[in-house]
Amino acid sequence: MGPLEIVFRRSLESAQHDGLNESVVSDVAFEVGDYLANQVEPQNEQERVLADMWKVADESEQHAIANMMVKLVQKH
Template sequence: MSVLETFDKWKGFLSERVDQAQNTGMNNATINNLAYHVGDYLSTQVDPKNSQERVLKELWDVGNEEEQRALAGLMVKLVDKG
């Protein structure tokens, strides 16, 4: 089962990646920038697998770059444990 099959799996996967990045000393600006690039890739290359991902894609698609970066930052904040 792909991490994109359920939103909870996706959030868990993203949380683990954010934790790993923080543990290597990556700062929040860099993490948010990477999240933006991942979001851009997912929006253009991956079909949403559930309703939550569909909403995120639709929000991404109507947003400008600043709004997309804000959305990516919010996703990081959503899964950040500390």
């Protein structure tokens, strides 16, 4: 698990622990994803690809990426 995934996972777990509904969790994931893609240097190739995808995606696609990351974190 890379540093970006750790930050994302902790943010998501905190939002869920606070009892936030799916819509709010999705919005938190979007905000965290945007911050990570634009402010944090990727530490490996996977993080670099994810950051590059985020940067070329429009807002709707970024929300889709964020929602997929939520699902990924929830399954692990």
